[in-house]
Amino acid sequence: MPPKDNGSLCFGAPWERQAFGMALALAKQGVFEWDDFRSEMIATIGSWEAAHDLADPNWSYYDIWLTVLERMVASSGLRDNSVDG
């Protein structure tokens, strides 16, 4: 059982906050749909949990978040649209 902590402590490192904020910004901009992002999170967390002990200390929620974010940006085609840009 992880130690209890107040709800205000949400990010363990600046990159976690950065990854979180970027995902919200991109959903707001319509680069991807928020529901699609969440579905991808659910699927990726599900795969992690199927392959690991649930108490595995290497678990990192924002590691998965960042991976999903990179994947969503890649499949949005944003990276390749420099011709239009």
Next chain:
Amino acid sequence: MERFNYSKDRETINAARARALESLLIEKGVITSDTVDKIMTIFETEMGPFNGAKLVARAWVDPEFKKLLGEDTMAAVEKMNFVTKGAGAEGEHMRAAINTPQVHNLIICTLCSCYPWPVLGLPPYWYKDPSFRARAAREPRKVLGEFGLNVHPDKEIKTWDSSAQIRWFVVPERPDGTDGFSEEQLAALVTPEAMMGVAIVKPPGQ
């Protein structure tokens, strides 16, 4: 030791990945260098447990409002005029689970980390932890005990699993010793943990 090194490297690598992604998005003109800060400011000022505490306090002083909060949560939230726009879609479809002398409610998300951002802000890290999520669903009474909350054996514990469709929060019971308190005084007693159901609201001074 090996594991420790792995984690340490991962932190450095992830920081670089996040930086690279942000640079790309700025270069593409999708975001600017202060976009993330602006979004996080919304969480600090407009969406957070301070909103949930106001809902709970109103429910404690106004039985009609409490009824509405239980039956049509979004209509009750609408009456509060919270600023919740512009930060993703996690505020739609929120539902309140109201504690009673017979029932204690606990919110979880077994799939990932769905959470009612506009009224509770962002979840603490343990809410997202795989073993917490699995165990809270399977043995809530034991897990609550580990949080220091020993629910009376006669009291039923209900767990509410948040999802894309419904994001739950708990309306705790009003503590003793608060007769004549204003809504503002009451709201100050309400903690995020109590609105997740891993704690109760203690009488003032305890």
